[in-house]
Amino acid sequence: MAPPLWASDSGSAKIVQGDVRVERAGVSRPLQVGDLLQEKDRIVVPAGGSAGITLRDDTRISMGPRSTLVINRFVFDPQTQEGNVDTSILAGTMRYITGLVGRLRPSAVRVATTTTTIGIRGTDFIVEVGDAP
Amino acid sequence: MPRELLRRTGMLAVAAVLAACAAPPPAPAPAPVVAPKPKTDRVTLLPQADGTPSAVVVRPTTGGSETLLSTPFATASISAASVETSVGNADQVRARYKDLYEAMPPARRSYLVYFDTGGDRLTAESAQRLNDILAEIAKLPAPEVLVIGHTDTVGSAVINDDISMQRARIVRNRLVERGIDPQRIEAVGRGWRELLVPTREGVAEARNRRVEIQVR
Numbered sequence: 040m041a042p043p044l045w046a047s048d049s050g051s052a053k054i055v056q057g058d059v060r061v062e063r064a065g066v067s068r069p070l071q072v073g074d075l076l077q078e079k080d081r082i083v084v085p086a087g088g089s090a091g092i093t094l095r096d097d098t099r100i101s102m103g104p105r106s107t108l109v110i111n112r113f114v115f116d117p118q119t120q121e122g123n124v125d126t127s128i129l130a131g132t133m134r135y136i137t138g139l140v141g142r143l144r145p146s147a148v149r150v151a152t153t154t155t156t157i158g159i160r161g162t163d164f165i166v167e168v169g170d171a172p
Numbered sequence: 173m174p175r176e177l178l179r180r181t182g183m184l185a186v187a188a189v190l191a192a193c194a195a196p197p198p199a200p201a202p203a204p205v206v207a208p209k210p211k212t213d214r215v216t217l218l219p220q221a222d223g224t225p226s227a228v229v230v231r232p233t234t235g236g237s238e239t240l241l242s243t244p245f246a247t248a249s250i251s252a253a254s255v256e257t258s259v260g261n262a263d264q265v266r267a268r269y270k271d272l273y274e275a276m277p278p279a280r281r282s283y284l285v286y287f288d289t290g291g292d293r294l295t296a297e298s299a300q301r302l303n304d305i306l307a308e309i310a311k312l313p314a315p316e317v318l319v320i321g322h323t324d325t326v327g328s329a330v331i332n333d334d335i336s337m338q339r340a341r342i343v344r345n346r347l348v349e350r351g352i353d354p355q356r357i358e359a360v361g362r363g364w365r366e367l368l369v370p371t372r373e374g375v376a377e378a379r380n381r382r383v384e385i386q387v388r
């Protein structure tokens with residue numbers, strides 16, 4: 040059985056409002072609904088915009104206006120449901136609903152801002168990054 | 173923008189945020205000399221959809237102790253100097269983070285349809301139901317679908333592997349006809365390996381003759 044075509048990807052964009060960009064390997068391009076996301080992608084939402092993405096382990100993330108999210112690391116084995124999900128929110132706001140990786144092993148999920156690390160215990164939560172000094 | 177104003181005025185004290193949510197924020201006093209605002213991150217715990225308890229642990233990267241949030245709508249406000257916690261309510265959090273609620277993708281969902289014995293013909297009831305399921309899936313944004321065929325334990329394992337795959341393909345074809353991107357549909361057959369209702373070999377069990385459709 041061939042793996043599904045999106046198996047090498049981390050997830051995909053489900054909801055895109057405004058000129059949301061994805062930066063990959065130094066190149067910025069518009070993010071569109073259905074676009075696949077990869078490790079190291081940086082998603083940038085402009086003022087007045089928003090975005091919603093799902094990762095392959097069913098992690099769900101929404102981003103508010105003026106927000107930047109980086110998928111630092113995403114590993115997921117659908118058979119064992121083990122993996123690692125590591126994201127950073129560098130600006131703005133996000134809501135994060137844990138997927139299968141976090142349900143099986145919460146310590147395998149990392150969410151960070153530049154000042155804070157958030158450990159999860161089966162969770163739905165919001166992060167707001169404060170304005171830079 | 174009111175939210176921005178709310179955030180700036182609320183930096184000083186959590187109490188101010190709570191008050192400001194209930195009433196319009198006071199007009200900012202003229203302040204010729206403004207000290208740099210401390211960078212304050214906020215983490216707010218939301219309740220689980222199924223009502224089970226949950227928690228987050230917040231830890232400043234600079235070190236310091238962990239703060240546990242285990243009450244729904246509790247917020248930790250984290251600055252270089254301190255972590256303060258407060259408890260809000262659903263309306264306040266929803267108002268402050270309206271965009272985050274609206275942009276959250278729908279949760280994974282799962283459907284079951286059932287088949288007549290020995291082949292890939294849907295039961296009359298499931299044939300009807302499948303139309304509704306397809307309509308629901310077609311409405312989702314960029315759906316990704318996993319179709320898993322199953323059988324009961326009548327016949328050989330080899331034959332049942334075939335039948336389960338045929339069942340999955342039938343449903344896959346219907347999804348494609350309905351306009352779902354074929355590249356985002358995976359169809360697999362698991363034979364009788366994952367019985368919904370455990371039985372001995374050779375038992376015709378209608379609930380095991382099924383296809384599960386998982387959609388994200």
